Amino acid sequence: MTTDPPPGTYTMRPIGVIRSPYTETSQIPKGPGAEHHAEGVLELLPEYAAGLKDVEGFSHLYVLWVFHRATDYDLIATPPVDPRPHGVFSTRSPRRPNPIGLTVVRLLDRDANKLRVRGVDMLDGTPILDIKPYLSSISEEDLRRGWLAEAEERRRMEGSGK
C-alpha cells in the first residue's frame, strides 16, 4: 500500500551511509576543543555514484545526514561544554525539530561510490541525505561565536586558576 506523507512535510530518502569508527555517541569527541581527525567513508548507494562526478577536485565537502538515533527534540539544549542552557538553534544538539546533522569533511580520495574522508563526527551507519561542495569560508575576523566563545573563555580562566 502506498502511503502519502502529511501535507506540508517533505520526505527524505538516504542516498547512502557513513562508515565511521564510532559505534556509540559517547566515543565522539565533543565540545569546542574537540578535534575531529577520524577517518571514515561516505558510501553512496550505487545508483547515486554518477552524481559524484568531479567531486575529487574539491578539498572539503558538506555532508548532510540524519541524527537517526534521536527520537524527539527539545527547544532548549544544554551542550556538554557549558552548564548554561541555550536554544536548540544556537547549538549542534541532535535533539532538533528536524534531526539533520551537518559536518564539513576533508576529501581524501574516491573509489567509485565511496569517498574516504577525514573529520567524521557521526556514528557508523548514519544515513546520508546530501553531499555538497564547500566553496567559501567566512573569515575568522568576521566570526562571532556567542555563548560558545564565552564558555571557552570561562574554561580558560578556570584552568588558569583565576
Next chain:
Amino acid sequence: MTTDPPPGTYTMRPIGVIRSPYTETSQIPKGPGAEHHAEGVLELLPEYAAGLKDVEGFSHLYVLWVFHRATDYDLIATPPVDPRPHGVFSTRSPRRPNPIGLTVVRLLDRDANKLRVRGVDMLDGTPILDIKPYLSSISEEDLRRGWLAEAEERRRMEGSGK
C-alpha cells in the same frame, strides 16, 4: 487518516519560512561571482521561537531549507557558470535526490521569532528545516574548489582576451 512514511525514509516538517526579495529563481544572482547581499527574514513558527535563545551572539548562521519548487533530480547537472556537466553532488543544483539547500547568512538582528539576515539566495516563502550556529571556517589556503576554480579561470582568460 494517519499515514506512515515509507520505511527507511525521514519526514521533515518546516519550522518556518524565509521572507526574501526574490519571487522568481531568475532574480537570484548565480555563479562564482555572484554576491549575496540581499536581506531577508527567517520567520519561525511561534512554537519554535524558544529554540532561538542566545542566537544573537552568533554573527553567522547556517540555514537548511527546502528547494520546494524542485520536482525531480538529475545526477548530472550543468551549472549556469560552466558549460561542462558535473555530478550533482559537486554542485549546488536544486535538482538533488534530497532537495535540501544550505546557505550561510549573516545575522543582523532578532525580533522574537524573526531573524533579520543578510545573504539570502532563496525564494520568498522557502520552507526552513533547521538553523545552526556557524562555528568555524576552513582556511582559504586549505581550500581547493575543483571545477569551479577552473571555470572561473577560463572566464578570466576569455575576459582578458587571451
